[in-house]
Amino acid sequence: MTVQLRALEFDPCVELAIHQDKVVKQRGKFGAVVSFVGTMRDFNDDRAVQAMTLEHYPGMTENHLQQICAEAARRWDILDSLIIHRVGELRPNDTIVLVAAWSAHRAAAFDACRYLIEELKTRAPFWKKERFREGSQWVEHNTPVT
Amino acid sequence: MPLQVRYFASLRERMGRADESLDGVSAANVAEVWARVSQNKPLPANTLVAVNREYADLDSEVKDGDEVAFFPPVTGG
Numbered sequence: 128m129t130v131q132l133r134a135l136e137f138d139p140c141v142e143l144a145i146h147q148d149k150v151v152k153q154r155g156k157f158g159a160v161v162s163f164v165g166t167m168r169d170f171n172d173d174r175a176v177q178a179m180t181l182e183h184y185p186g187m188t189e190n191h192l193q194q195i196c197a198e199a200a201r202r203w204d205i206l207d208s209l210i211i212h213r214v215g216e217l218r219p220n221d222t223i224v225l226v227a228a229w230s231a232h233r234a235a236a237f238d239a240c241r242y243l244i245e246e247l248k249t250r251a252p253f254w255k256k257e258r259f260r261e262g263s264q265w266v267e268h269n270t271p272v273t
Numbered sequence: 274m275p276l277q278v279r280y281f282a283s284l285r286e287r288m289g290r291a292d293e294s295l296d297g298v299s300a301a302n303v304a305e306v307w308a309r310v311s312q313n314k315p316l317p318a319n320t321l322v323a324v325n326r327e328y329a330d331l332d333s334e335v336k337d338g339d340e341v342a343f344f345p346p347v348t349g350g
Contacts, residue, residue: 165350181349182282184342187326212349224350244350250328253349254282265283266348 128200128208130192132183134215139164139225142211151207151229161236162227163244169219171266176257179217184252188212195246199228203235208243212253245272274338278310281344284320304331306341319346 129150143162151157169176196208207229213221226247228239248269255266275294285291288310295309303322322329323342335341 183349184279184281184323184326184344187323187342190326248347248350250347251349252281252323252344252347254345255348256282265345268346269348269350 128193128196129210130189130196131211132189132214133211134213136221137211137213137225139211139222142225143209143227146207146209146227147229150209153206153229156231157206157229158231159233159236160227160229161233161240162225163240164222165224165244167217167219167221167223171257174257174259176219177260178219178258180256180258181212181214181217181223182254182256183212183214188252191251192247195243195251198246199239199242202242203228203230203239205230205235205239208239210243210247212247212251214253276306276335276337277340278306279340279342281342283345284317284343287317298335298337300334300336302332302334303329303341306335307331307343316343317345320344321346 167179192210199205199208205228209227211225213223226240226243228236230236256263257266275296276298277292277294279292280288307316321344324333324335325340
């Protein structure tokens, strides 16, 4: 169960490999890893987005992400989980978030990964402000899952 | 010890400050804290509240030394 906030750009594939190699202890025990990577778009509602600021609530954000991971571990038989989320200034194509879950069989890893990202998006204290060629604007709500 | 009040994102900009201290809050709820910091303005729709960095409600009780936060709906991920 690892939660990290990053102020600098990161490569989700590298982070996943590092975590799996060094942190997931039960080598040979997991048969499935499911990950989700959220990436910054250069458009929103047909407007060109040039940059984005991600604000968070230091202390509460990390605690809340830990709670989400703990709840996933209660609900599903997972061996480990990982959340890495960017904060600060982002550019289009930057990774915003990496979420991953490890389990013996795929069902638990799929379900836990989906739970982690949906909980994060609806409850974890992060706020996006998008910058356009002229002006900037707070994102009012996340896109619902359809 | 004073009660700390914090604001985030659009609400921080709307309030014109990120945080403030309130003295003499021996026992109150979150709604009363909002009334005091906003001079009785209505709380913007969909505002979320936290007490000591855990989600809370407007009727959650607070006391000296607590940290109360007001913020808009979250948009991470």
